[in-house]
Amino acid sequence: MSALGVVGGVVQPVLIVAGSPLLVGLMRQVRARLEGRAGAGVAQPWRDLRKLLRKERITPRGTSEVFRFAPLVLVATTLVVAVVVPFVATESAVDPVADLFAVVALLALGAVALALAGLDTGTAFGGMGASREMTILALVEPTLLVAIFALSVRVGSTNLGAIVSSTLHDPARVISPVSLLAAVALIVVIVAETGRIPVDNPSTHLELTMVHEAMVLEYAGPDLALVELASAMRLSVFLGLLANLFAPWGIATEATPLAVLIGVLALVVKVGVLGGLLAAGEVFVAKLRLFRVPELLAGSSLLALLAVAASFFLA
């Protein structure tokens, strides 16, 4: 465990927890401006969280521990990912966990916890959200793993630190077709996993279209605050992962204060730009019918497979 790893392991989670509600605020603000509204300001999600945390805790009748622990598990999985993935520093605090498969599986574990909580309420909404979320998860998994495959084949490792530093040393790789195809595939997958348009609409409360919101319908007060915080964190984690897999520049490679500061700034800028682009894109597309989503995901998994193919076509 190197000094750089420890610094990253402390700075990253703090940054992600503090910054992700701001990211969500930024994305809402971008949308609002593009749609001609004034918007509530970038800090609004934090104000919401503060308000929710002050309310009393409520347990819906007939629910079990699964319902109560799910938000904790959701935040905890994302937090672990925030600690281990090289966002700010190339070295990981806990290297044996900084594996792409492990990270993907950890994020899936959070989604599973929430789906079980949705089922645990016994309401139609909870079941519906859980069922849809699991369907999307099952279809996302192949794309994600095959895209990872494409990225890790040339490095010879699925360790995130290794992938990031190899891209740092060989920037020409970024503009190869492998990266191009894998990036497109990963973007589609990330849109699906984080529940953004066109797969899911984070601001809807219409039962025909809800996925994520349907699962968390029964949460209130501090529990809801945790769920909201966790979904914001998941969004930033995914965007940060995307940014650092394909454009890791700026990341700290040594444990000096200046390098770490640059790393933090680079991450903030990259994730902010990606979030802004995502929000701007959302203004122009409509939500897809649920049963057209598999088409989207089949396309992205094809791209991922093509990325693998390209990695030996054009090796």
Place this chain on the structure above:
Amino acid sequence: MNLAATGMAAVVAIGLVTALLAAVVPARSAVVGVGTAVTGAAAVVAGAAALAGGSFSVVLPEVLPLSGVALTLDPLGGLFVAVTGGVAVAAGIYAMSYVDSLDLRTRGVQVALPLFVVAMALVPAAANVSTLLVCWELMALASLVLVVAEHRRGPRVASAGRWYAVMTHLGFVSVLIGLMVFVAHAPDDSFAALREAGGRLSPAVAGVVFVATLAGFTSKAGIVPLHAWLPRAHPEAPSHVSALMSAAMVNLGVYGVVRVGVDLLGGGTAWWWLLVLALGAVSAVYGILQAAMSSDLKRLLGQSTTENMGLVLVGIGAAGLFASSGEHTLAALALTAALLHVVGHAAFKTLLFLAAGSVLHATGSRDLDALGGLRPVMPVTTAAFGLGALAASALPPGTAFVSEWLLLQALIHGLPAGGVAAAIAMPVAVAAVALTAGLAVATFVKAFGVGFLAKPRSGAAADAHESPFTMLAGMGVAAVVCVVLALWPAGVLPAVQAAAGGAAVSGDVTLRLSQATGALSPLLLTLGLLAAVVVVAGVVRAAVARRARREARLWDCGGGPMSARMEYTATSFAEPLQRVFDDVVQPELDVDVSHHQESRYLVQAVEYRRKVPDRIERRLYEPVLNAITAWGGAGRRLASGSVHRYLGYGFYVVCGALILLAVTR
């Protein structure tokens, strides 16, 4: 006589004594349960001793005519003996009170259980073809008796038994043919002689031997397309027998493939292993897809067995492919992943079947659509099933996660190794494994979330009660093994590697996992996760207003109290997946809308029926069955019922044969 030999002797002795006692003692269930568990424990000891290097070999020429009984326990066999023993321990303890229903206490059923365990423990120890085949057949017969144990429950049990009997014997015949062809090219039928002859076989003969044995062994492992018996027999058998069959017996099919293909035939050519890989990938995806659609808890678990054996075969196929292109380190890695998955699957599938049996015991139902709400009334069973589901769904910190991680590592690093075939097979295999993992998550969320959480969907589920102590203890054994495998795989990896290294690679190959392929520490991961949960809980506790939790009504849209009829069921949970894979599973849907008599605009009731038939089965088995039926129909015309006529047929044939002889001479 070393520890392994003593252990095997104890297995046979205790097993046979238990069977004998079961035949004579009135209070059978406790005796059989304890006896089976002790037999299993002895098998674990023997297997562990063999894995630690204490192999033995014994020949008893007088027991069996012609070639005699020969037993050898090497590390590969030892692994399977140990796994079988471990499952038997859990199942034996569990059986002590589970068999209290009337059907299961009958003498035949009770005698068959220890015999089944003994036969399963002997198969991996067999050192010549005759011994292997005799033990194999004994195992098939004992399990058949156990499958039809609850035949009074309904015709479906009998049908399951018939399917099982036919398929298992066809598989046996296939293995028999393959091995006989093999033996014909060797001096005698001992494995040592075969191993020596295996290298000298012509490619065509070796191919025939491999394909014939592969068909037989994979039918035992429940691999597509010879899986038809599995989703029938596993749900209908008593749950501890399901656990034994699903967690221990199917493994022996895998053992057979490895023993014959890798060990005796010495590796063979690339197309064998591509075939194995393809069969594995198809089985994995198809099995879990069927499981995702299923709403019968035990059937779901049975279909998930097909999936897991498919994953194991993917690993074995990859191992063979790497070995045939000279990549022995990678081959050992892939085989290690496959065998580790065998061990992990045995642990969590035992746990899941035993928990399902506990549910069946308490509610009398396996139908997920009628279960739910078991968490308050059966807390231990719910926890056990939850743990098993986590272990089965390749999520950290679960058992299957470790082995699937290893498998994916092997596949990823195989790409540069094996030329065009590997370049095409590996990405497809990764995609198949990933799709399987994703669907497995959805399947087990369905099984656990719908089956155990929320509100009870039927009276039986509402009146459920926790199972007696011995059943919980049986589950506890399996659960502890699951947790150990998930958190500390390094504890069993050396043993698994000993088994893999002995079989896959000739010569000494040491595996340096962390150096070659990156490292994963499940223990650190789990600790990190726990620490994060504690931190988050602490921060929330500090930040939140200190008021007690308040219970509140569920959001019911203002429409009065929620009832169980408003819940999502297993069928509705699987509906989106079923739509997505519409073209693959081709479900039969049937919607009946009945209207009020006064107006056809008012709907009285809507009835939705869905059946997901096994498509492969329909396409492949029905033509064969129809042909046999037609043949039988033709034969009927000869059978008029007159005894004289039947005797006459015999007479005519004898005369005809004599005339033919006379003419041709």
Place this chain on the structure above:
Amino acid sequence: MQLLYLACGALLLTAVLVLWRRELSVIIRVFAVQGAALAVLVAVLAAQENSVELWAVAVGVLVLRAGVLPYLLRRALAGAGESRRETRPLVNVSASLLAAAALTLLAYAVSQPLVALAPSAATQAIPVGVTVVLIGFFVLVTRRRALSQLVGFLLMDNGITAVGFLTTTGVGLVVELGVSLDVLLAVLVLQVLTTRMRETFGDTDLDELRELRD
């Protein structure tokens, strides 16, 4: 060299997009992008070989495939009225995407011997060309609208051109000119045909041609 591979990646991506999207106008736009990618590919080869002839071919490809052909297609589409979507292809979109994945692997497998003949950076990319040909063929087989079939045909042609340039690095100006003219002629003929069809049947759903047999 990276630019060459990037152009190949773009070829592949656009072929997939043709398969993926249903909106005919989008398909035509994607096809134009593919033409541009093909032109870039030829231009990269021209820069490598330093040949004026190839540069001319690159410009020709750009004009014809990114300019003229999409323009003609768009005109055909403008006349088509409301049927602007490939609503129900014979094989549904998800399945055809998976089929494309299989075709890619097939293309890779069959073109290995070709690559082995003269291993160089350019020949490494041959499987991409073959894949585009196969995907084009697939589009031709499974689509109902005459216009999307036409795009499938042109996709095949793009693929063949790509393979040609990657293997020999210089089909020669004359040959390329001839092929291009042929393609142009074919498109014009087909366009006239679709127009006639539409005038007669009011639709360009090819399945309805089946009725002509009776």
